[in-house]
Amino acid sequence: MSERMIKTVLICLLNAGFTCLSARAQVAAKTDHSTDPAAENMLVYQRSVGGWPKAVGKVITDQLYNKVLSDAEKSLIRADSMHNDATIDNKATSKELRYLATAYKHTQNPAYLKAVEKGVNYLLNAQYDNGGWAQYHPDHSLYRGQITYNDNAMVNVLNIMQDIAEGKNNFDQLPAAFRPKAENAVKKGISCILKTQVRVNGKLTVWAAQYDEHTLKPAKARAFELASLSAMESVGIAEFLMRIKNPGAEIKDALSAAMAWFERSKITDHDFVFIEDAKQPKGKDRIFIEKPGSVLWARFYDIDTNEPIFVGRDSLPKKTVAEIEQERRIGYAWYGNWASNLLQKKYPAWLKSL
Incomplete structure (x- = not known):
């Protein structure tokens, strides 16, 4: 074989080699994605319906997501994916969706986006025709099927839907x-909010x-959560309504009435503080004291009298x-300054923006 022919063969082999390496690189680019440890655990704990639990046993999911799981543990958890505990309580499902959307942005791992899509579809499917969301889905036993504003459950979902509609926050x-789909879910959700704003003697509060998911009337949940007006949850609802662009008269009226209620229901010159008390279990107690300049709201108010109420496990x-x-x-948020920033800053700024 001549020297020229040898060179020609070598060039062909080299070109073939580069072609092969290029093909391998393209395959690797499609399959070798960065991972996020917490996001990986979220994939494992996602239920087959698309949502997530708030805890497994007595361990909250935040702790589980930071744990290093063996392959055997992952297999066992995935085998339990049919467990009927998917919920929006305590930020469950909403926090995973937000985290995974961010993780996808940073890693471009398609598994994370797929999980977000599955989770959003879960929320869309869980919405009642009247616009509300239950605390759990599909488990609607006991109070789990009630439309739930408690701990901002429904508002957390609506904020995600609004983010999707606006193309925000990843x-x-x-x-x-x-x-x-998200725009429609928000429209239905707002309708539910407006219908469930409590009227007392014909006046919006x-x-x-x-709420009862059928009658849209305030309802009792746990023994210490009676049907009542809720200051904390109402702040979250009001702040969500202020996100809506070009709000109609109904939203404006709902917010104006809510602000008026917050103003007349505030408790001044008092605070709710922890104290050491050796006579009590865990050596502490929580008491209501005078504190000049402090502004608070009770968590719950009687619907008829608008007086603060406090309820133990006897439901009285x-x-x-x-x-x-x-x-x-000591185990529940009976007072808080929840509406202070809303009244002093956020609502006035919203009014100016109209």
Whole structure:
């Protein structure tokens, strides 16, 4: 073989080699994606219906997502994916969707986007025709099927839907087909909010923490969560309504009435503080004290009298937090300054923006 022919063969071999390497690189680019440890665990714990639990046993999911799971553990968890515990309580499902959307932006790992799509579809499917969301889905046993504003459950979902509709906070990465679905979900959700704003003697006030999903009337959930007006949850609802662009008269009226209620229902010159008390279990208690300049709202107000109520596990409303058992006094948010920033800054700024 001549020297010229040898050179020609070598060049062909080299070109073939580069072609092969290029093909391998393209395959690697499609299959070798960066991963996020917490996101990987979220994929494992996602239920078959698309949502996530708030805890497994007595362990909250935040702790589980930071754990290093063996392959055997992952297999066992995935085998339990049919568990009927998917929920929007305690930020479950909404926090995973937000985290995974961010993780996808940073890693471009398609598994994360796929999980977000599945989770959003879960929320869309879970919405009632009247626009509300239950605390759990599809488990609607006991109070789990009630329309739930408690702990901002429904508002967390609506904020995600609004983000999708606006293409914000990394949800612009979803396929375009999700946007009109989210817009419709928001429209239905707002309708539910407006219908559930409590009227007392014909006058709009604020919202209860949970509602009967059929009658849209305020409802009791846990023993210490009676049908009542809820200050904390009403703040979240009001702030969501202020996100809506070009709001109509109904939204404006709903917000004006809510602000008026917050103003007349505030409690001044008092605070709710922890104290050391060796006589009590865990050596502490929580008491209502005078504190000049402080502004608070009670968590719950009686619908008819608008007086603060405090409820223990006996489900009997009391006039003071000191009257309920110590376990409930220290274990629940009975007072808070939830509406302060809303009244002083956010609502005035919103009015100016109209």
